[in-house]
Amino acid sequence: MRKRGRVLPVAAGISALLMIAAHGASLEDGKAVFERREDTMKHMGRPLFLGIGRVVKGTAAYGPDTVTAAETVASLASTLDRTLFLPGSDVTESKIKPAIFDAGDHVDQLIAAVQSATAQLVPVVKSGDKAAIAVAYFAAANACNACHTEFRKEE
């Protein structure tokens, strides 16, 4: 992943330009949606899987940063909606499965489950109770992964 970092954006940029040339400007919107989605996902992934995940695993110490991480995830999760998964955002470099575009209310339900689980995570992380944090962490991670399992392609 790291090594490909410099080559992929160029290749993706070229293919995006070719597609725009072929199909008009609407594909640019798909690219913008993809970028917004990737940005949001990355900014939720780091605090959840690393910030809190490492505390749960015991490889990092619990502290004020753990609380900030939980607040960041919950706050970003509260911004999730279907506009992040619009048709046309399945650009070349995207791992999204196009089936999500037709999944309707089911997407709202997956999002609602994440919003609820990450909101519940905040007070639990603040409590500092390690066992309770582990339970709330896995509930949140499972809610995120429910959508990934269904609508994100494997590596």
Ligand code: HEC
């Ligand atoms: C409704 C569906 C959905 C929900 C809910 C969801 N994700 Fe995602 N996530 C996706 C899809 C689809 C992708 C692939 C995006 C792409 O490649 O275009 C993705 C990609 C990611 C990535 C990889 C980003 C990258 O490209 O580097 C991370 C990290 C991630 N999600 C974290 C999370 C976390 C953390 C949560 C929960 C707090 C979450 N996601 C909730 C659908 C979802």
